[in-house]
Amino acid sequence: MNAWIRTHRHALADALRRLAAQPGASLVAVFVIAIAVAIPVLGVALVRSVDAAVGGLDTDPHVNVFLTLDATEDDAKRVEAALRAHPQSAAVKFVPRAKALEELKATTHLAELLANLERNPLPHAFTVRTRTADPAQLAAVRTAWLQLPRVEQVSAEFEWAEKLGRWTRFAGRALAGGALLLALAVLFIVGHLIRLQVVTRREEIEVSQLIGATAGDVRRPFLYHGALQGLAAGGCALALAAGLIVWLNAELSALTSSYAYEFKIVFLDSSTLLAVLLGTALLGWVGAWISVSRELRRFAGRS
Amino acid sequence: MIQFSAVAKRYPTGYEALRDVSFEVAEGELVVVTGHSGAGKSTLLKLAAGIERATRGSVIVNGQNLSSLGETALAVLRRHIGFVFQDHKLLFDRSAGENVALPLRIAGTASDETGRRVRAALDKVGLLAREKALPITLSGGEQQRLCIARAIVNRPAILVADEPTGNLDAESSRSILELFLSFHRVGVTVLLSTHDESSLALLGGRRLALRGGLVESADRAGEAVPG
C-alpha cells in the first residue's frame, strides 16, 4: 500500500473518530441536514408520481365526438367521413361502443357494476386528433361537429389534462429551485460544522503545517468528515422520505379506493436514490472544502 | 547545503527582522547562531527551514531556491528538515508518542514502521519509557527532548534548533547539546541558535553572530571557534 492511500485511510479514520467522539452532536447535525434533504426528495417523489399519472392521460390536442345511443354503424361511417373531411382533423379513430365498454371494465374498478347492466350505456365515439389546440378554433370545430347528424356531444377534455401537465412541469421547476436553495443551506450547515471543527483543531493544524503538512493534507480529514456527514444525512433523508411516503400512501389509498382512479406516490428509483446519496456526500465534501480553505486563509493572515 | 545571499525579512507588521544576511552552511557542518534577544535568530532559522519566506535575497536549501517553490513544495521540503521550536509546539492533548508520530502520519508512513521509528526516536532522546505520557506531565527538559524526537523521527539531513537549551539548567542543557553533537557526528547538518556562551563553548562548531538583523561576525567555513 503506498503513502497516498495511507494518508487517505488516516484521514477517513480520523474523520470517523471525530464523528464518534461527539455522537450526540454528530447525530443532531446529520438529522438537521437530513430534514433539509428530505423535503426536496419527497417533492421529487410526489411530482414524479403525478407526472406518471398524467402521462397516462392524453394531453395531445384531441376532441371526443360521442354519437347518440341509437346511432348505428352506418351512421357512424357517415360521421367519420365528415370528420375526416374537416380541415382541422389530423387523425380520426373510431371507438365502437362495445370496445369502449370493455376498456372501461379493464381500466376501472367499475367492472362489477357494469356487469350488472342490462345494456351498454356507452355510445359509439370518435377520438379526433386536431391540428390546433387553440380554444377559439376548437370552439368552432365543436360547433361545426355538433351539427352533424346523430352527434350528441363534442368534448375537448384534453384541456384539463394539459393544464395538469403544465402544473406538474411548474411544480418540477419550483422544486428544482427549492432543491437548489436547500442544497445551499446544506452547504452552509456543513460548512459551519466543519468550521467549528477546524477552529477547535487550530493548534494541531498549525503545528502540522509547520512540520510539513500541505494545505491538501490539512483539508483531507475535514473533507472526509463533511462527506461522511453528508452521506449519513442523505441516507437518513431517504429513510425519512420513504417513511412519510408509506404513511401518505396509506392515507391516499383510503381516500381514493372509492374512485375509479387509484393514485399512489411511488418512491424514487434506485439510480435516483444513488444520486441523492452521492449528491449529499458531494455537498458535504464541497461545504468542508470551502470552510477549511477559508479558515486556512484566516490562519495564514494572522501568523 | 544552506545558502543565504543578501537576505532580508520584513514581517507584515513592517518590522524588518533581517536586513542583509549572507552566509553558507556546508553539508555535515554545525553552525551556531548567536545574538541578543530580537537580533533575528528565530527569523533566520525559520527562513532556512522554509517556515517563513524571505522578502529579498535568496535562500537556497539543498540546491533549491525556496522563493521559487510553491506553498505545497515548500511544505514538502519542511518534512525533510527537522525543526526544534523555541516554544516546542507540542500538542498537549496527545501522548508523547503521538506527538513524535505526527510527521510520519503526515508523510503517510505505514503504521508498523511509524511505531518502530517513534520508539527509536524516543529511545535516542531517553524518553522511551514516557511514550504514553501526556506532554503536560513531562518536565521542561523532557518536553524539549520530545520536541527533538519529533524533529529527528523523519531522519532529516538537516536539523534546525531554536534555542534548544532555552530555560534549562546547566545539567539538562549539557545533555541536550550532547544530543546535537551526536547527530552532528553522524553527518547531520546542524543549525542551532543560542544566547548562552557556555553552550557555545561546549558545542564548538562555527559561529554566526547576529545583531539587529545583520551579521555582526562570522567564522569562515572550516574555522573552529577558539576556546
Ligand SMILES: Nc1ncnc2c1ncn2[C@@H]1O[C@H](COP(=O)(O)OP(=O)(O)OP(=O)(O)O)[C@@H](O)[C@H]1O
Ligand atoms: N511574526 C512576526 N511578526 C512581526 N514581527 C516579528 C515576528 N516574529 C518576530 N518579529 C520581530 O522580529 C524581530 C526578530 O525576532 P526573532 O524572533 O527572530 O528574534 P530572536 O533573535 O529569535 O529573539 P529571541 O532571542 O528573543 O528569541 C523581533 O523584534 C520580533 O519582534
Ligand SMILES: [Mg+2]
Ligand atoms: Mg528566537
